[in-house]
Amino acid sequence: MNRILGIAGVAAACLALAACGTRLETARTVVPSGTDFDTALYGEYIELSQFEYGESDYGDSDYYADRAIMVAKGEAVEPTAMDARMLPAGTEGDLSNARQRLAAALASGAKQGSPKPAARAQAMFDCWMEQQEENRQPAHIAMCREEFEKAMAQLQPMKKPDAKSYRVYFAHDSNFLDQAAEETIANAAKAFGMDGFANVALYGYTDTSGDVTYNEDLAARRAAAVKGALEARGVPASAIKMSVRGEFNLPKPTADGVKEQSNRLVIIRMAP
Known part of the structure; x- marks a missing residue:
């Protein structure tokens, strides 16, 4: 040849x-x-x-x-x-x-x-x-x-994956990504690459302790921290959208002024 x-x-x-x-x-x-x-x-x-x-x-x-x-x-x-x-x-x-x-x-x-x-x-x-x-x-x-x-x-197109969610938790009044948070984000980034997801939505939350305006800013900083970590692991910025929820529509509803670990998070939702 x-x-x-x-x-x-x-x-x-x-x-x-x-x-x-x-x-x-x-x-x-x-x-x-x-x-x-x-x-x-x-x-x-x-x-x-x-x-x-x-x-x-x-x-x-x-x-x-x-x-x-x-x-x-x-x-x-x-x-x-x-x-x-x-x-x-x-x-x-x-x-x-x-x-x-x-x-x-x-x-x-x-x-x-x-x-x-x-x-x-x-x-x-x-x-x-x-x-x-x-x-x-x-x-x-x-x-x-x-x-x-x-x-x-014999070729078959890849079946679109079901939506997947991950929860990244934070310490009180912090947007620092600890080891557990980094591992969760790494798993999410791996799923994005391997499972064929195209869209990533980030929802930033805080608990109800503290000022409403401050909490909105903190939730935005938490979402931004997760976004940056996903991008560093190969998820394109164009695929990521952020939504700041602050202390509203919480995963675990509480009264005002309550410190609640389960509400200090960013939810990562991946979809085809």
């Missing part, structure tokens, strides 16, 4: 020095630690690298091995770009359409909903692009294309 556009010269020199084809063994030593999709995609690229090595196509073997390494390290690896291969005239249309369908499925949550078929679809698209560039083995082109379509047919 032909080499990836842009590294052909390097690959040729590499072959002359008998240095190509060495990336596969390196890739095998890297342990993927990401999502189920990442693990499956890593395995797919290792298989493609092994196949190309067996075909003595060391340049493409290295290409797939490097993609496996990037996936294992947690780097985002997109399906092969349309301009990354020198495709024969008349073949771009089907491949461009296939890439658009694949990209749309991955963006809609197929990585989470169907991680193994999604990984298979991406690897087989890359395989199809590579084989089509070479354009010498019709059976290989057909195999990659057929496997791509089979995997695409």
